[in-house]
Amino acid sequence: MNSPRIILLAHGSSDKRWRTTFEELAAPTLASVDGARVAYMELAEPSMDTVIREGVTEGITEFTIIPLFLAAGRHLRKDVPEMIKELEQSHGASIQLTGPIGESPLLGQAIRDIVRDQLEETTP
Amino acid sequence: MNSPRIILLAHGSSDKRWRTTFEELAAPTLASVDGARVAYMELAEPSMDTVIREGVTEGITEFTIIPLFLAAGRHLRKDVPEMIKELEQSHGASIQLTGPIGESPLLGQAIRDIVRDQLEETTP
Numbered sequence: 001m002n003s004p005r006i007i008l009l010a011h012g013s014s015d016k017r018w019r020t021t022f023e024e025l026a027a028p029t030l031a032s033v034d035g036a037r038v039a040y041m042e043l044a045e046p047s048m049d050t051v052i053r054e055g056v057t058e059g060i061t062e063f064t065i066i067p068l069f070l071a072a073g074r075h076l077r078k079d080v081p082e083m084i085k086e087l088e089q090s091h092g093a094s095i096q097l098t099g100p101i102g103e104s105p106l107l108g109q110a111i112r113d114i115v116r117d118q119l120e121e122t123t124p
Numbered sequence: 125m126n127s128p129r130i131i132l133l134a135h136g137s138s139d140k141r142w143r144t145t146f147e148e149l150a151a152p153t154l155a156s157v158d159g160a161r162v163a164y165m166e167l168a169e170p171s172m173d174t175v176i177r178e179g180v181t182e183g184i185t186e187f188t189i190i191p192l193f194l195a196a197g198r199h200l201r202k203d204v205p206e207m208i209k210e211l212e213q214s215h216g217a218s219i220q221l222t223g224p225i226g227e228s229p230l231l232g233q234a235i236r237d238i239v240r241d242q243l244e245e246t247t248p
């Protein structure tokens with residue numbers, strides 16, 4: 001039984017520095033999860049369509065999209081689910097959308113650790 | 125010597141569910157860093173102005189703002205630095221702005237752990 005292909009979904013931006021930050025954020029996941037990919041909702045490639053198409057060509061039919069967003073706003077509540085419905089129809093794939101990473105307790109703990117590191121740097 | 129007061133800066137939204145996610149993200153930090161606060165850049169209270177004013181009233185003059193943003197876009201490169209300059213002048217405070225949490229390697233590691241948890245849930 002194959003695992004679903006993991007897609008880390010970022011918003012996307014035409015700013016290369018912005019994309020570089022997301023590529024670095026995704027790097028530990030891409031290094032440890034076979035086949036995992038980054039995709040952008042808009043303004044950058046690869047799009048979700050590109051990544052799903054590529055997977056289907058490889059014979060993958062199940063995908064799990066994990067949003068690299070801190071919280072769910074209009075994009076995750078409305079736009080992305082609509083895009084997924086269309087992608088499922090056009091590619092014959094099954095696509096699951098999870099909550100954004102910011103809804104995981106692990107992220108709040110990481111923020112606490114980042115703040116502690118910051119305090120050690122700034123406290124005389 | 126006092127540490128600077130830590131302010132976790134979120135974008136802000138009129139959507140209560142969105143703010144709740146950020147309050148939960150901030151909770152481990154607020155529980156472990158004395159005096160730490162959440163502030164919103166726009167669309168929600170408390171604003172940066174409210175939180176800085178409150179700190180100055182308590183005798184605090186040094187603040188460190190840590191953005192709860194995954195990457196730096198126009199807000200963090202331009203809008204927030206301009207707001208900080210005005211806040212420093214109006215409150216006589218010294219305010220340091222750090223990079224967004226998404227630029228810390230700890231965050232990419234947390235994302236990897238979140239994806240692993242997700243895989244364990246979805247893999248038969």
